[in-house]
Amino acid sequence: RKEVEQDPGPFNVPEGATVAFNCTYSNSASQSFFWYRQDCRKEPKLLMSVYSSGNEDGRFTAQLNRASQYISLLIRDSKLSDSATYLCVVRSNFGNEKLTFGTGTRLTIIP
Amino acid sequence: GAGVSQSPSNKVTEKGKDVELRCDPISGHTALYWYRQSLGQGLEFLIYFQGNSAPDKSGLPSDRFSAERTGGSVSTLTIQRTQQEDSAVYLCASSLQRGVSYEQYFGPGTRLTVT
Numbered sequence: 001r002k003e004v005e006q007d008p009g010p011f012n013v014p015e016g017a018t019v020a021f022n023c024t025y026s027n028s029a030s031q032s033f034f035w036y037r038q039d040c041r042k043e044p045k046l047l048m049s050v051y052s053s054g055n056e057d058g059r060f061t062a063q064l065n066r067a068s069q070y071i072s073l074l075i076r077d078s079k080l081s082d083s084a085t086y087l088c089v090v091r092s093n094f095g096n097e098k099l100t101f102g103t104g105t106r107l108t109i110i111p
Numbered sequence: 112g113a114g115v116s117q118s119p120s121n122k123v124t125e126k127g128k129d130v131e132l133r134c135d136p137i138s139g140h141t142a143l144y145w146y147r148q149s150l151g152q153g154l155e156f157l158i159y160f161q162g163n164s165a166p167d168k169s170g171l172p173s174d175r176f177s178a179e180r181t182g183g184s185v186s187t188l189t190i191q192r193t194q195q196e197d198s199a200v201y202l203c204a205s206s207l208q209r210g211v212s213y214e215q216y217f218g219p220g221t222r223l224t225v226t
Contacts, residue, residue, distance in 0.1 A: 043217035087153070087154070098167060099156070102153060
């Protein structure tokens with residue numbers, strides 16, 4: 001089983017719709033969680049950290065469910081510029097700074 | 112300020128040749144990471160440097176791969192006797208590693224093609 005698993009998609013969503021992605025992780029000791037965004041042929045960039053209480057940044061909401069070991073990302077009122085690959089990222093242990101990346105979920109917003 | 116820079120941006124080399132890839136992290140960032148990303152795949156961790164500590168080399172795929180970080184700043188990833196399966200985008204990232212902030216800032220990558 002992969003340490004971080006994501007549905008690769010693609011998700012093709014009409015502009016203005018709401019879309020949600022889930023990600024599961026296998027290590028129950030995982031400490032930190034992130035969503036990164038990667039545009040085609042570009043480097044990944046941090047979209048948002050994921051906190052236990054859930055957090056929101058504009059149209060984006062991230063949730064963490066430790067009991068079920070999954071992380072979610074919700075995008076409301078999707079824009080064409082949201083088209084990208086979304087990477088779920090997990091840091092497993094204190095003192096180990098290595099991040100483990102999921103293979104990403106590809107999202108295309110359709111006009 | 113300046114972000115993470117990498118050079119070259121593209122490298123085409125013949126099978127069996129050695130290559131060196133360079134990374135300049137963000138000034139003041141103590142942690143530096145190398146990853147590679149094959150076409151359509153996720154990021155594969157290669158190596159991690161943190162300050163003066165011994166690097167975490169657990170992700171290096173073979174002994175043909177090595178990396179060093181001089182003076183706590185610039186890093187060089189060396190691949191000896193390149194193989195076609197080494198073709199990928201090699202990404203470098205740096206991080207401040209302060210408090211609970213572990214955000215990694217990525218460079219634009221070096222696209223390596225082994226012919």
